[in-house]
Amino acid sequence: MFSLQRNVISFGVPENAISVRALEKFFPPARSGWRAFRQPFEKATVAALAGISLEVRSGEAVALLGANGAGKSTLLRILATLLLPTRGLAQIAGHDAATQAREVRRRLGYHAGSDIGFYARLTGRENLRFFGGLNHLSASVLERRIPELARQFHLEEAVDRQVRTLSSGTVQRLSLARALLHEPAVLLLDEPTRSLDAIAAAEFRRFLKAEILRRGNASLLFASHSLQEVELLADRVAVIDAGRLLACDTASALRQQTGTASLEEAFMRLTGRDVPSIGGAAE
Amino acid sequence: MMRACGELWAFFWRDLLIARTYRTVFVVEIVEALFGVAMFYYVARFVDSPQLEHALPAGGGYFAFSLIGFVFLDYLNAAMDAFDRSLEEARDAGTLEHLLVTQTSLPVLLAGSAAYPFAVSAVRIGVYITWGAMLFRFPLHEANWLAVTAVLVATFLAFSGFGILSASYLLLFKRGNPAKWFFLSVSGVVGGMLFPVGVLPDWLQVVAKLNPVTYALEAMRGALLAGEGWGPVWKPLLVLLVFAAVLLPLAMLIFAWALRRTKATGTLMHR
Numbered sequence: 001m002f003s004l005q006r007n008v009i010s011f012g013v014p015e016n017a018i019s020v021r022a023l024e025k026f027f028p029p030a031r032s033g034w035r036a037f038r039q040p041f042e043k044a045t046v047a048a049l050a051g052i053s054l055e056v057r058s059g060e061a062v063a064l065l066g067a068n069g070a071g072k073s074t075l076l077r078i079l080a081t082l083l084l085p086t087r088g089l090a091q092i093a094g095h096d097a098a099t100q101a102r103e104v105r106r107r108l109g110y111h112a113g114s115d116i117g118f119y120a121r122l123t124g125r126e127n128l129r130f131f132g133g134l135n136h137l138s139a140s141v142l143e144r145r146i147p148e149l150a151r152q153f154h155l156e157e158a159v160d161r162q163v164r165t166l167s168s169g170t171v172q173r174l175s176l177a178r179a180l181l182h183e184p185a186v187l188l189l190d191e192p193t194r195s196l197d198a199i200a201a202a203e204f205r206r207f208l209k210a211e212i213l214r215r216g217n218a219s220l221l222f223a224s225h226s227l228q229e230v231e232l233l234a235d236r237v238a239v240i241d242a243g244r245l246l247a248c249d250t251a252s253a254l255r256q257q258t259g260t261a262s263l264e265e266a267f268m269r270l271t272g273r274d275v276p277s278i279g280g281a282a283e
Numbered sequence: 284m285m286r287a288c289g290e291l292w293a294f295f296w297r298d299l300l301i302a303r304t305y306r307t308v309f310v311v312e313i314v315e316a317l318f319g320v321a322m323f324y325y326v327a328r329f330v331d332s333p334q335l336e337h338a339l340p341a342g343g344g345y346f347a348f349s350l351i352g353f354v355f356l357d358y359l360n361a362a363m364d365a366f367d368r369s370l371e372e373a374r375d376a377g378t379l380e381h382l383l384v385t386q387t388s389l390p391v392l393l394a395g396s397a398a399y400p401f402a403v404s405a406v407r408i409g410v411y412i413t414w415g416a417m418l419f420r421f422p423l424h425e426a427n428w429l430a431v432t433a434v435l436v437a438t439f440l441a442f443s444g445f446g447i448l449s450a451s452y453l454l455l456f457k458r459g460n461p462a463k464w465f466f467l468s469v470s471g472v473v474g475g476m477l478f479p480v481g482v483l484p485d486w487l488q489v490v491a492k493l494n495p496v497t498y499a500l501e502a503m504r505g506a507l508l509a510g511e512g513w514g515p516v517w518k519p520l521l522v523l524l525v526f527a528a529v530l531l532p533l534a535m536l537i538f539a540w541a542l543r544r545t546k547a548t549g550t551l552m553h554r
Contacts, residue, residue: 025549081384162304
């Protein structure tokens, strides 16, 4: 007789910047010689990611911590649309990295942590203009952004020199500038300070903290072997080992959970490794 | 469309800026062209005879016939080479990953990587022909320039398909391309580069009829040597366009599949 129609009001819960669910990645075994011709068609049997689930909220910084070969770069490369997952879901701002790659790339800045990836005979500015153009930045936007980033990364002088004449650390700063050129909503950084000297690395961390994270300009997922960097930049730390996510929490929560005094010890305990004693004198 | 044109221009400008840093290459190539043209001129003087001229399909003598065959095969070579060479360079320099995370679409990425090499090859044809006309009486007055442009574009489209297939092979198998090598080698014999296909045995003439290089050369010689009108050009031009219509979309599909495959196997940056 009487029905009550409920009005559902949605408050629009903020979307996750990055969402990874039950993500698996298998590679075919490496082949050489004649058998390499079979490789593109071989069954993928070598596990790199074994069902990782992870979320990065808008404006949040999450660090991927793991040994070499743990699966950090594989995860970042799937999110950057450079690898296809075997199973599971990897999304950037609600867009599937496997099926909506262009939508994902629009929101993405990717830095592979190496000092290659530029046209060596072009200047830094010419390289930035080229990649900016492919990211649909107009000439006027590029005229504004390139000096801005050059200032932030101390590249004012280097930006007009051919890349082949720049030091490894300078090229890496240029690469970071390229990743930020189109002001992406999500930044994926794979060992961003690997080739930087101590001063440049500290300046980069300060810049990332002050300009990107504190202002909430972008969400950040980065892989690093520097625990100092992880503690300084990350809101949460995702510990990965052999393609599995072992824990994901704040650095202090991880220390608390494992009953350890440092992030290094927490990482060792979580990954089942003994904490090495200095000089082997503990016995 | 405007955006795609802007992106293509960005690729072209990038390659032009890189080429600018190797200035002396331009000068060396212009001089090299002069000696190349001179060689064909003197070979033609040595072998030319009324019988030979009669056997050639278009006017202009053996000099014009062989020069067009030589420089146009270089253009075809560029079409076959441009895609996989730029892919290989991008992979080795580490720029491939950074290109693939930009917002540029795959077709534009492919077309962009080939735009400059094609333009340079077209200019190279111009340099050879200009030397020939200036110093060795190449019969330029017979050329139908509209037809020449149409043949260059149709050839670009038809052979891009082969080039993209070649790049797909490189993506999957990392090194070399026996199909491209075979195709260019065969075309040296059954494409009509330095002698008309009419001198070949019957069964090789059948192979020549299946080879798009034969039609490209026939069309270019018709456009440059046969005077006004489209009579000798339209038929080979049509064949080239049919090749392009079939091969280009097929090659694009295969390249997209090869790219997905390398993303699945994780071998995109492997050498």
